[in-house]
Amino acid sequence: DAGITQSPRHKVTETGTPVTLRCHQTENHRYMYWYRQDPGHGLRLIHYSYGVKDTDKGEVSDGYSVSRSKTEDFLLTLESATSSQTSVYFCAISVAGPYNEQFFGPGTRLTVL
């Protein structure tokens, strides 16, 4: 357990509404990642961060934005949710640098109706 929490854990929303998911860590790790997990696709990287205000896109970043104003929080925002964004979202951190094991949060199940 690397002190990672995600909120909310479950959310149901309607198409077109904005949604923000929060990833919080307690141990000041620099590298954080947002993934989505879908049947048939496995885990895919959405965005990642390598420090406060330093973020970059992953392989499935369209329709998502992120912010990291504090080391401990990495926010994922769906500006206008679509049904294709129904998924389970996992946050992860990399301990002691980006080239080590990644530890995952408990996940957020998002349903967009």
Next chain:
Amino acid sequence: KNEVEQSPQNLTAQEGEFITINCSYSVGISALHWLQQHPGGGIVSLFMLSSGKKKHGRLIATINIQEKHSSLHITASHPRDSAVYICAVRNAGGTSYGKLTFGQGTILTVHP
């Protein structure tokens, strides 16, 4: 073709059996991860390796860099080993910041 391929996709075993899950990848890598995900549960890192073999309890992970292949072995399997096992690779070179590419997972069911 996916960069990371796992086989089999589904695996059913009887308690006590020796289990092997395979992972093949097509790119140069700097490390390979094995992860475990229980039904409805979170994702746990089992191993990270870049060469040779690692062992933790009944789990053994091996990697052959030249053949671009890794295996995860479970000895004396138990129903509590039932989970999805996921292989992930970290591409070599560049400013990758630890980005991982994942296989689709192997669903393991161990019956008592």
